[in-house]
Amino acid sequence: MSADNLLPLVARVKPGDYVTAFGKDTRGHEVTRTGTLLDEPKEMKATHNGAKVKAVRVCVGEKGTDPATRQTWTTLIPGHGSIRKTEPPKPGEWMHAEIRNIPAVRSARDTVKARLLFGGKGGKRSTEPQHDGTLVDLTHAGAGRYEFTDVKSGEAVFTGSLQSQVWWAYPPEQDEHQDQEPEADPYSADLDQGRALGLDYDEAHDYAESRAKSRAATAGTSEPGEIEWKAVPAREMHHRGVFLYGGKGNKGTTPQRPVKVHVVRQGFSSAELEAVDSGEVVATPRNAAKIWAAKVPEGWQPGDDDQAVTELGKPVVHVETGALVGFWTPERFTPVEEVPGYGAE
Structure with missing residues (x-):
């Protein structure tokens, strides 16, 4: 089979299709990958039996994986390659496998981040999941260990190596708009x-x-210090640059006085958060522990969150200039021009 004969084969599939591809990996070993076709197939040259031949490379892995990830590359060589559409696994359909055979781990070992249903530890004597399933985030914890973290509690429910066997399933798909209220x-x-x-x-x-x-x-204005807090696992902020830290994000807690921080030292299990203004380490949360975090609002300064509400209401400033434009209360907006001592004389 020539490379020309491979082209009609790859023409039957398109990026986003769930496929099974058989070919060679980057080391020249035979490999079969099942997952999402991440990018358009590319014609290339490959070495086969000591000679350069025309071939086609496809990238197959977990949906959302960067096609540049070498673990997704599968080279289809004439007479030694195939690709076909495959029925994707159904949400909630339990699979018993070693962690290294979970598609997300195969696609991106050290940078894996996938949301799954975890059904407990597997093994030779395990015949079924231990429970109905816990929604977890699967991540690499360092030193060849992988962590399954409960999405709700932020607690690690299982940690294992690539060889550890587990019960897992894809979670039910959710309509991205299903939780949104109709616009009032x-x-x-x-x-x-x-x-x-x-x-x-x-x-x-x-x-x-x-x-x-x-x-x-008030259109075109904003309230200084307006912060959109989220309780997230600390690891999610490791590469976000500067952000606002509001304390531990455990269930039942509320954000504390915000501190502008960034990650200065990241370890296998925890990281240090350093205050940008003082240079002091303000917290050392575990990677899986939830913290209150938020983007730094434009124009935000320390103390904005403590801004006093006057008898006229809360001061409102212009987004671009920072100038005071009025005062706001739930009942009305008072332009600064109408306030004696504030408006133009």
Whole structure:
């Protein structure tokens, strides 16, 4: 079979298809990979039986893996290669395998990050999962060890080597929009609130119009120090640069006074978070432990979160200039021009 004969074969598949490819890996060993076709097949030259021949390289691995990852490369050589569409595994369908045979691990050993259902430790005497399954994040913990971390609690439920056998399954697919509430009509919501306050028809409409004018006046402005906190495993922030740290993110906790930090030392099990302003180490969380973290809002300065709310309301500044433009309360927005002592004389 010539390389020309391989081209019709790869033409039957496209990036995103779930396939099984048989060929050679980067060391010249025979390999069969099953997973997502990550990129367009590429024509190339390969060495076969001591001679250079035309071949086709395909990248097959876990969905989302960088096609540049060499563990996904499969070289199809004339007379020694094939690729075909394959039925993907069904969510919740249990598989018993060594960790190294989990597709995400095969695709990216040291940088693996996959979300799976974990059914417990396997082995020769294990005939079925130990429970219904725990939603976990699978990551490389260093020193050839792999960690399964409970998504909800942030606690490691199992740590093993490449040879460790486990029960695992793909989690049920979720519609990315299924948890989103339908977009509310602000005017209708304000109208309902006005009626709830006991206002009559005209008064309720006046109230809703006043709120609408307040929203229009604050367009293009932001409240300094507005922080969007998330409780995430500490490892997720290792390569995010500077971020805000709000303390431990365990269940039942709330963010503490924010500190602008970055990771200065990263180990197999933990990392040091250093305050950008003082240079002091403020925390050493375990990689799997959850912390409160957030992006640094544009224009944020230490102390913004403690900004006092005056009797006029909370100060509102312009996004670009930082100039005070007014004061905000749940009832109304007051432009700075209307405030004696603040507006133009």
